[in-house]
Amino acid sequence: MSKNLKLKSARAAKDMSQKNIADAVGVTRQTINAIENGDYNPTINLCTAICRVLDKTLNDIFWEEE
Amino acid sequence: MSKNLKLKSARAAKDMSQKNIADAVGVTRQTINAIENGDYNPTINLCTAICRVLDKTLNDIFWEEE
DNA sequence: ATAAAATGTAAAATATAGTTGACATATAAT
DNA sequence: ATTATATGTCAACTATATTTTACATTTTAT
Numbered sequence: 137m138s139k140n141l142k143l144k145s146a147r148a149a150k151d152m153s154q155k156n157i158a159d160a161v162g163v164t165r166q167t168i169n170a171i172e173n174g175d176y177n178p179t180i181n182l183c184t185a186i187c188r189v190l191d192k193t194l195n196d197i198f199w200e201e202e
Numbered sequence: 203m204s205k206n207l208k209l210k211s212a213r214a215a216k217d218m219s220q221k222n223i224a225d226a227v228g229v230t231r232q233t234i235n236a237i238e239n240g241d242y243n244p245t246i247n248l249c250t251a252i253c254r255v256l257d258k259t260l261n262d263i264f265w266e267e268e
Numbered sequence: 269a270t271a272a273a274a275t276g277t278a279a280a281a282t283a284t285a286g287t288t289g290a291c292a293t294a295t296a297a298t
Numbered sequence: 299a300t301t302a303t304a305t306g307t308c309a310a311c312t313a314t315a316t317t318t319t320a321c322a323t324t325t326t327a328t
Contacts (some may be wrong), residue, residue: 142267163222165255170258177245177246178245178246179243179244179245179246180243180244180245180246180249180264181243182231183246184264184265187265193260193261194259194264194265195259195260195261195265198250198260199250199253199259199260199261200250
């Protein structure tokens with residue numbers, strides 16, 4: 137998997153740290169870090185929670201065209 | 203979790219059975235059935251694969267407004 | 269220059285996504 | 299009526315998402 141820069145930049149736009157997001161959605165900082173670095177494959181519920189915190193949709197953060 | 207009727211209807215629109223989708227994305231029929239019935243929380247990679255088979259996006263099938 | 273906060277990463281443990289096999293019911297076709 | 303296909307569900311298993319603890323490096327603030 138490749139890095140999720142959309143997540144990283146949406147997070148920056150809200151001026152939140154990985155830990156801020158992690159706390160807001162109820163996972164650990166390492167989980168957010170791993171998602172940003174493309175180290176794994178989160179569940180849809182977690183993706184949705186992250187999107188809600190960032191005022192984004194699934195397509196905004198987790199969809200790649202084609 | 204609640205039923206995923208968007209998935210069910212997108213599948214119907216393509217005239218595919220649960221098993222057809224399962225084979226196309228490389229999981230078992232039970233997994234697709236469980237997702238449609240809201241029995242669990244699939245990974246984003248699986249959701250993405252399902253969307254591609256159905257010519258839909260994540261927002262179409264897995265996003266609920268607000 | 270130093271301290272504090274943020275990030276990258278790793279190993280061992282736990283929770284849960286996804287498999288396998290099986291059976292039962294419902295529809296659709298012959 | 300009977301056969302075949304599609305769906306719902308369950309229990310036991312395996313694979314992997316996520317946690318916990320820990321340490322190292324980078325970035326930001328003082």
